[in-house]
Amino acid sequence: MGDDMHHPPPRRHFLRQAISVAGAALVATGANAANATNAANTPAAMPAPVGYQCFSADEAAFTETMVNVMCPADQFTPNGVDCGLAIFIDRQLSGAFGQGAGRYMSGPWREGKPELGLQLPLTPEQFYKAGVQAANHQAQKKFGKTFDQLPSADADAFLNEIAGGKIGDDDIPLASWFNDLVYPLFTQACYADPLYGGNGDKVFWKMIGYPGLPATHTLDMVDYRGKPYPGAQDPKSILDFG
Numbered sequence: 001m002g003d004d005m006h007h008p009p010p011r012r013h014f015l016r017q018a019i020s021v022a023g024a025a026l027v028a029t030g031a032n033a034a035n036a037t038n039a040a041n042t043p044a045a046m047p048a049p050v051g052y053q054c055f056s057a058d059e060a061a062f063t064e065t066m067v068n069v070m071c072p073a074d075q076f077t078p079n080g081v082d083c084g085l086a087i088f089i090d091r092q093l094s095g096a097f098g099q100g101a102g103r104y105m106s107g108p109w110r111e112g113k114p115e116l117g118l119q120l121p122l123t124p125e126q127f128y129k130a131g132v133q134a135a136n137h138q139a140q141k142k143f144g145k146t147f148d149q150l151p152s153a154d155a156d157a158f159l160n161e162i163a164g165g166k167i168g169d170d171d172i173p174l175a176s177w178f179n180d181l182v183y184p185l186f187t188q189a190c191y192a193d194p195l196y197g198g199n200g201d202k203v204f205w206k207m208i209g210y211p212g213l214p215a216t217h218t219l220d221m222v223d224y225r226g227k228p229y230p231g232a233q234d235p236k237s238i239l240d241f242g
Contacts, residue, residue: 052087054094054125061148062132063089069155070186077203088189088198089128098125118180128185131177134169135162142167195238205235212236 052060067080067089077083092098100123112119120127139147139158147155161167163183165175189198191205193212199205205212209228212235220229 052090054098055086055090056129058136058146059129059132060086060090062136062146065148065150065155066159066182067186067189069152069159071190072152076207078200082200083190083203084194084198084200085186085189088192088196089185091197092185092188093125093128098128099123100125118176124181127172127177127181130172131174131182134172134174134177138162138167138169138174193238202235202237206232210235213238213241 055063063086064081067083067085069080071077071080071083071085073079073082080086096102103123105121105123107121109119109121118127122130135158136146139145139150142158143150143154147158150158158167159178162174163178168174191210192198194200194202202212204210209232211217211229211231214236217229220231
């Protein structure tokens with residue numbers, strides 16, 4: 001999105017690192033055998049999830065357009081869809097979080113203080129879907145087309161207006177929908193473990209220098225304070241230990 005929401009670096013396009021070929025060919029049979037043994041003993045990484053579990057075609061189109069607007073491709077990352085951000089959001093909404101696990105879902109429903117969070121008779125999945133429908137309705141009123149059909153600049157401005165409370169809806173509090181549900185899911189999608197669908201190829205971890213698992217580095221925090229941590233060049237996901 002634009003600068004009103006957050007301040008990303010210039011448009012991001014992640015350059016995948018190619019595996020370099022060794023400068024000198026291995027000629028020793030023992031070295032070849034050792035490499036083969038190490039490769040055989042290395043567990044294959046589990047694939048990241050693909051496909052949608054709860055989104056309809058319209059909801060998927062809206063979400064894909066939204067994450068691409070909020071995370072455009074440039075020298076740092078691919079676009080939001082290619083980073084898996086839409087998949088992450090879908091998985092969270094189709095799982096326990098989206099179904100309202102641990103939430104008090106009985107009335108009466110009264111307007112609460114901001115620090116109490118959303119006070120709605122809807123699960124996060126229901127709220128997300130209702131918000132998508134409401135946002136599309138408002139886009140139709142404003143532009144004569146659904147959100148996924150808007151040019152990137154218009155889509156970006158539209159999201160900023162929703163977040164700023166400048167575009168509302170009679171049935172759904174769109175500003176709360178975006179600021180309290182959508183944007184947190186987006187940021188979680190960027191930095192969560194790739195196991196959950198987002199942060200494909202650990203691209204955001206690499207961008208900020210986060211080493212992944214294990215995430216407890218007591219001595220490293222002392223030895224590398226203020227310095228780049230070498231392990232951050234190849235961060236480890238839960239998938240790498242599957």
